[in-house]
Amino acid sequence: MTFLPLVANLTTAAAAAPARSRFALALRRPREAQARILARILRANEQSQYGTKHDFASIRDAREFAERVPLTDYDTLSPWIERAARGEEGVLTGSPIRFMEPTGGSSGMLKLVPYTTELLAEFSAATMPWLCDLVSRRPAIAFGRAYWSITPPARVAARTDGGIPIGMGDDADYFPAPLRALLRRSLAVPGMVSTAPDVATCRYLTLLALLAAPDLSFISVWSPSFLTLLADALDEHFDSLLHDLAYGTIGARVPTRLALRVVAELPPNPPLARALRRRFGRSAPRDLGEIWRGLTLISCWTDASAGRALGGLRERFPKVEIQGKGLLATEGVVSIPMLGRGFPVAAVASHYLEFLDPRDGRSFGAHEVEIGGTYEVALTTGGGLYRYRLRDLVRVEGRLHRAPQLSFVGRADRASDIAGEKLTQPLVEHALGMAARAAGVDARFAMLAPAWTPTPHYRLYVEAPAAQAHGLAIALDRELLGAHHYALCRSLGQLGPVEGVSVREGERSYERACADRGQRAGAVKPPALESTPGWDRWFEHGDSR
16 A cells, blocks of 8 residues: 555545535525525626526516426527537626537437536535535545546547537546646546447446556445456456556557556556465456455446446445435536435435425425425535436435435436336336335346337336246336336326336346447446337346246
């Protein structure tokens, strides 16, 4: 271990202390904190074209804001965003756009989210208290390097027609400028790795960097399946990776310029390679914590459908603590986790949050929501998103001081209705969990999707032997019959029973399909329900047992 990561981590934690204090105050007075954030956003952008149209200058409080400014989504804001992307100034915000971050919607359409200095500061208002909490409650994290997977792998540098960069420079850009250089010193994987020409090469270079970091103490990824797929690649290339670690070579096809930069950043380390070879031979251990013995915590999605992938993650890291990531989207932060607090807490010091009643669309502030209630989240941010519907559903599980603690329930817009059955993500997620217990099936991957032939029905793609896939499908169909509209459609013959399909490498196949539709590899979360058909072509069928 070198002292550089320790110095960088402790300095970062110390610099984060004021943000943590502001967040702690906001938790006790969320109404006042949210009012200040809304006022700041309105005043900063009242001269923008969007602010002028909706008369931001005369809006005095949250009630007037909700009355005068309509709820939006990407479709309604896209004409404004497209104008900004072409280089027109002052469209959505008073300050210039620094870059646009790509993200994919449930339809697969690529979206570009504008980022300003103010929006990055709002992200910092959430991430800095979280980091401070991690280091103060898990001090061992400070003694090693971290792996952050935020930017998409195999990223290609691009600009909009107006010359605005697409994608942030590297993962450290989420944090305040004075700390970025320090944070880069504590990262195990150089940012340049994300510029590899494809996902497989990016994974190989990532693993090479991680093997060169025996002091790895913290991992932050989006989906747990991203890490299990990375572990699969380690199994496949372990022998080659140890050779490269020993001799300073790269056993993957990498552009020369990138290869030279990687080799310069990751010099050969024969003693470390020999030590790993002595301990593990030519194959990686099943418990990857044996390679990184100082690995203290993994941060990833754990709610809703992501929870099914946790079994595979825990199998590869059985002794490492896993912390749910809260609800953090490309557009903004809804909640952040705090160790020992049960559920993530609303990010009341970052953006202006609204909680919409799914039944009638009424808007509530963070201080007004009821414990046990389910709400759809809308954000107003310094990046130019106003009353923006994330289409994420959250349930209020409790309060930390006066701020709500939230769990992610599912997507409000991933409903499937091919015959009037009205299946939703939360409904299928719950039914699938009940069915798995009833059938005694513990599948790493299970996803329901509509099929039109030979009659309309649903296919359940399961990473399990055919007999188990069939049994789980029968149990799921039985559970879904408890839903009125599904039972009616089945009784009328409008829907056939759920069909179980055994597949191999479900997570990898789903990731490949989503990447083909424009979503980011590594930020893909396999759902319990997909509303579109045609998934057979993406999945390899499993065995026939």
